[in-house]
Amino acid sequence: MAKVLMKGNEAIGEAAIRAGCVHFFGYPITPQSEVPEYLSKRLPEVGGKYVQAESEVAASNMIYGSAGVGIRVLTTSSSPGISLMAEGLSYIAACSLPVVVVNIMRAGPGLGGILPAQGDYLQAVKGTGHGDFQLVVLAPASVQEAVNLVILAFELAEKYLTPVMVIGDGMIGQMMEPVEFPIEGVGPPLDPGDWALNGARGRDKRIINSLHLDPEYCNKINMDLKAKYDRIKKNEQRWELYNCEKPYDLLVCAFGMMSRICKTAIDELAQAGYRVGLFRPISVWPFPYATCKQAMQKAKRVLVLEMNMGQMVEDIQLAGQGTREIDFFGTAGGKVFSPDESKEKMLYSLKQAGAGKSRAGVSQPSSKSEGKPKKKKAAKTAGPAKKRKAR
Amino acid sequence: MPKIEVNTERCKGCERCNDACPQQIIGMSDQLNNKGYKYAVVFDRPRCIGCRICAIICPDVAIEVYVEGTQYELFQY
Amino acid sequence: MKKIFASTEALVDRPTHYCPGCTHGVIHRIVAESIEELGLRERTVGIAPVGCAVLAYEYFNCDMFEASHGRAPAVATGAKRSRPDLILFTYQGDGDLASIGMGEIIHAANRGEKITVIFVNNAVYGMTGGQMAPTTMPGQYTTTSPYGRDVKDVGYPVRMAEIVATLTTPGFVARVSLHNPKETIRAKEIIKRAFAYQAAGTCFTFVECLSTCPTNWGLSPREAEKWLEEKMVPYYPLGVKKRPEDFQEEQHGAS
Ligand SMILES: Cc1ncc(C[n+]2csc(CCOP(=O)(O)OP(=O)(O)O)c2C)c(N)n1
Ligand code: SF4
Ligand code: SF4
Ligand code: SF4
Numbered sequence: 001m002a003k004v005l006m007k008g009n010e011a012i013g014e015a016a017i018r019a020g021c022v023h024f025f026g027y028p029i030t031p032q033s034e035v036p037e038y039l040s041k042r043l044p045e046v047g048g049k050y051v052q053a054e055s056e057v058a059a060s061n062m063i064y065g066s067a068g069v070g071i072r073v074l075t076t077s078s079s080p081g082i083s084l085m086a087e088g089l090s091y092i093a094a095c096s097l098p099v100v101v102v103n104i105m106r107a108g109p110g111l112g113g114i115l116p117a118q119g120d121y122l123q124a125v126k127g128t129g130h131g132d133f134q135l136v137v138l139a140p141a142s143v144q145e146a147v148n149l150v151i152l153a154f155e156l157a158e159k160y161l162t163p164v165m166v167i168g169d170g171m172i173g174q175m176m177e178p179v180e181f182p183i184e185g186v187g188p189p190l191d192p193g194d195w196a197l198n199g200a201r202g203r204d205k206r207i208i209n210s211l212h213l214d215p216e217y218c219n220k221i222n223m224d225l226k227a228k229y230d231r232i233k234k235n236e237q238r239w240e241l242y243n244c245e246k247p248y249d250l251l252v253c254a255f256g257m258m259s260r261i262c263k264t265a266i267d268e269l270a271q272a273g274y275r276v277g278l279f280r281p282i283s284v285w286p287f288p289y290a291t292c293k294q295a296m297q298k299a300k301r302v303l304v305l306e307m308n309m310g311q312m313v314e315d316i317q318l319a320g321q322g323t324r325e326i327d328f329f330g331t332a333g334g335k336v337f338s339p340d341e342s343k344e345k346m347l348y349s350l351k352q353a354g355a356g357k358s359r360a361g362v363s364q365p366s367s368k369s370e371g372k373p374k375k376k377k378a379a380k381t382a383g384p385a386k387k388r389k390a391r
Numbered sequence: 392m393p394k395i396e397v398n399t400e401r402c403k404g405c406e407r408c409n410d411a412c413p414q415q416i417i418g419m420s421d422q423l424n425n426k427g428y429k430y431a432v433v434f435d436r437p438r439c440i441g442c443r444i445c446a447i448i449c450p451d452v453a454i455e456v457y458v459e460g461t462q463y464e465l466f467q468y
Numbered sequence: 469m470k471k472i473f474a475s476t477e478a479l480v481d482r483p484t485h486y487c488p489g490c491t492h493g494v495i496h497r498i499v500a501e502s503i504e505e506l507g508l509r510e511r512t513v514g515i516a517p518v519g520c521a522v523l524a525y526e527y528f529n530c531d532m533f534e535a536s537h538g539r540a541p542a543v544a545t546g547a548k549r550s551r552p553d554l555i556l557f558t559y560q561g562d563g564d565l566a567s568i569g570m571g572e573i574i575h576a577a578n579r580g581e582k583i584t585v586i587f588v589n590n591a592v593y594g595m596t597g598g599q600m601a602p603t604t605m606p607g608q609y610t611t612t613s614p615y616g617r618d619v620k621d622v623g624y625p626v627r628m629a630e631i632v633a634t635l636t637t638p639g640f641v642a643r644v645s646l647h648n649p650k651e652t653i654r655a656k657e658i659i660k661r662a663f664a665y666q667a668a669g670t671c672f673t674f675v676e677c678l679s680t681c682p683t684n685w686g687l688s689p690r691e692a693e694k695w696l697e698e699k700m701v702p703y704y705p706l707g708v709k710k711r712p713e714d715f716q717e718e719q720h721g722a723s
Contacts, residue, residue: 073546208532449493452483
C-alpha cells in the first residue's frame with residue numbers, strides 16, 4: 001500500500017477506522033483536536049458515529065456505555081482532559097471493558113502549555129485513577145508507529161478486555177510524516193462475546209457493574225484483575241534496542257519522541273567514536289524491566305532523558321536495582337532537548353563513566369561538551385534539571 | 392368475587408395499602424413475618440371490589456389481585 | 469380465578485433493599501411494567517448510577533449497567549449512539565442528576581438523545597444518610613442543613629423538569645408524583661408514554677418522579693406522603709411540561 005503524508009493526529013484517527021473502530025466520543029483540546037476534527041468528517045462516511053461530549057468526564061462515561069453494549073470505541077484527549085477521564089477509566093477497567101484512549105500529552109501541571117511534553121508518564125502507568133487498576137500503555141516515537149500502536153491497542157484491549165492507552169507527546173500529534181496503513185478499508189466489528197449488554201433476548205440478563213459490597217467478592221475481582229495484568233506483563237512487553245549490538249559504554253533510556261532525538265545524538269556520537277546504546281520501552285506498561293536490566297548491565301553507566309522532571313527514570317531505577325549509576329536530565333514546559341543538547345548530556349555521562357572515544361582522530365561533536373569540566377561538580381551544575389542516582 | 396393475596400414475606404408493613412384501599416378492608420397482622428414486619432391482611436374479604444389500588448401503590452410488589460367472573464375496569468392502568 | 473394484577477416479567481422476583489414505604493419500589497415496578505407492556509424488555513438496557521437505587525441492576529430483569537455518580541446520561545449516550553436499536557433508560561436520584569450530574573443531563577437532553585430518564589426527586593441524598601440535595605425544600609432539616617435549608621445561603625431548590633423543558637431541542641418532559649393512588653396511576657401513564665416515544669425514536673424523554681424518603685425525612689410512610697403532597701407538590705408542579713408534538717422548527721442558522 002502506498003504511503004500517504006499525514007498529520008499525526010489525523011493518522012491516529014484513520015488508524016482507528018482501519019482497526020474497525022467507527023465510534024468516537026471526545027472533547028476538543030490542543031494538541032489533539034485534529035483527531036475529533038478528522039473523525040467528525042470521516043466517521044459519517046464509513047457509517048460510524050462521532051459525538052462531541054460536553055466534557056472529558058462525559059466522554060469517558062460515553063465510551064464506557066459504548067464498549068458496554070459491545071462496540072469498538074475510541075476517545076482521545078490531552079493531559080488536562082485525561083485527568084477528567086480518570087473516573088470513567090477506573091470504571092472501565094473495573095468492569096473489564098475494551099476501550100482505547102489516546103493522550104497527546106501537553107505541558108503541565110495545571111493548564112500548563114500546549115507544547116509537547118511527557119509529564120503524564122506516571123499518571124498513565126502508575127496512577128490513572130482510583131483503585132487497583134492498570135492501563136496497558138504504549139508509547140510511539142513516530143507517526144507510523146502511532147498508527148501501528150493504535151491498531152495494536154485495539155487488539156490488546158479486546159484480547160484482554162481492558163482499557164489501553166497510547167501516549168504520544170504533542171509532536172507526534174502535530175507533525176506530518178509519510179505513513180502506511182497496514183489494513184485496507186474498515187476492519188470488521190468487535191465480537192461482543194458473552195459480556196455485552198445487547199438485550200436479554202433468549203438469554204439471562206447481564207450486568208456490568210463495579211459495585212461489590214461483599215469484601216470476599218470484591219477481593220476476588222481484584223485478584224482476577226491482577227491475574228490478567230500478570231498475563232499481560234508476561235506476554236506483551238515491547239521495546240527497542242538501538243546501537244546495542246556492539247559493546248557500549250553508556251546506555252541511554254528514553255521513550256516516545258525523546259528517544260528519536262536521542263538516536264540522532266547517538267549516531268553523531270558514534271561518528272565521533274563514542275559507544276552509546278539506546279533502550280526504548282514501547283510498552284511503558286508493562287515495562288520491559290528484564291530487558292532493560294540486561295541492557296543496563298552491559299553499560300558502564302545509564303542516562304535517562306525525558307521531557308518531564310523525572311518519571312520513567314523511576315522504572316529504570318527499578319529495573320537496574322542499584323547496579324548502575326543513573327543520570328537523569330529532564331526538560332518540561334514544551335521545551336524539547338535538541339540533538340545537540342542531548343549529546344551534551346550523553347558526553348557528560350560518558351565522562352562520569354570514564355569512557356572515552358574508541359577511535360582517535362574523529363572530530364568532537366560540540367564545543368561545550370568538549371571542554372573538560374573539573375570532575376563531577378562542574379558538570380553537575382551544567383545539567384539544566386536534576387540528576388538522580390540509583391539507590 | 393375479587394380477592395387479593397398478600398405475599399406476607401415480601402410485605403414490609405408500610406401500611407400504604409391500608410390507607411389506599413377505597414373499601415378500607417386492609418389492616419395489619421398481629422404476628423411478625425420473618426423479617427420482623429407486621430404484614431397486611433384483609434379483614435373483610437367479601438367487600439373487595441378488585442380495584443387493584445392496593446397492588447398499584449405497594450412498593451414491594453407484595454399484592455396480587457384476582458377476580459372471578461366479570462371484572463369492572465374502574466380505571467386504566 | 470383470573471389474576472388481574474401481578475408482578476411483571478421485567479422485574480426480578482426478589483425482595484428489594486428499600487426501606488418500608490419508600491416509593492422507589494413503586495417507580496421500579498412502573499418502569500418495569502411499561503417496558504414489559506410495550507414489548508421492549510429484550511432490547512432494553514437500564515443504567516443505575518450511585519444512590520439508593522444503585523442496586524437496581526439486581527431488580528430489573530433486563531441488561532443493566534451500574535454507573536458512576538451523575539454520569540448515567542453520558543453512559544446512555546454512548547450506548548444508544550452505538551446501538552440505536554436498544555432502549556436505554558437511566559434511573560437517577562436528585563443528588564445524582566441535579567447536582568453532580570447536572571452537566572450530563574442537560575447535554576444529553578440538549579443533544580436530544582433518544583433515551584428515557586427516570587429522575588427520582590426525594591429532596592435528599594438518601595443513600596449517604598439524608599444530606600441536603602439541590603432539591604431539598606426551603607427550611608427542610610437534613611443532616612447537612614441542621615438549621616433548615618437557608619435559601620439565602622444555598623439558594624432555592626432546582627426544578628429540573630422546568631429547566632430541561634426550556635431547551636429548544638424537542639423532548640417529552642413531565643413531572644409525576646407517587647404519593648397517592650391517583651397520581652401513581654397517572655405516573656404509570658406518563659412513564660409508559662415516555663418509553664413509547666423512545667421506542668418510536670421520537671425524542672429525549674424525561675420523567676421527574678416526586679418520591680418519598682420516610683427514613684431520612686424522619687417520618688412514617690403515611691406522614692411522608694402527606695409531607696410530599698403538602699410541601700413538595702406546590703413547589704414542584706405536576707404535569708407534562710413539554711411535548712414533542714408542540715415542537716416548532718426555529719429558523720436560526722449560521723450557514
Ligand atoms: C463521585 C462520587 N461522589 C460521592 C459519592 C457518594 N454518594 C453515593 S450515593 C450519593 C447520593 C445519592 O443521592 P441521590 O442521587 O439523591 O439518590 P437517593 O439515594 O436519594 O436515591 C452520594 C453523594 C459517590 N459514590 N461518588
Ligand atoms: S403496601 Fe405492600 S408492603 Fe406496604 S403494607 Fe401493604 S402489602 Fe405490605
Ligand atoms: S383490590 Fe381494591 S378493594 Fe380489594 S383490597 Fe385492594 S384496594 Fe381494597
Ligand atoms: S433511604 Fe430513603 S430513598 Fe433510600 S431506600 Fe430508604 S426511604 Fe428510600
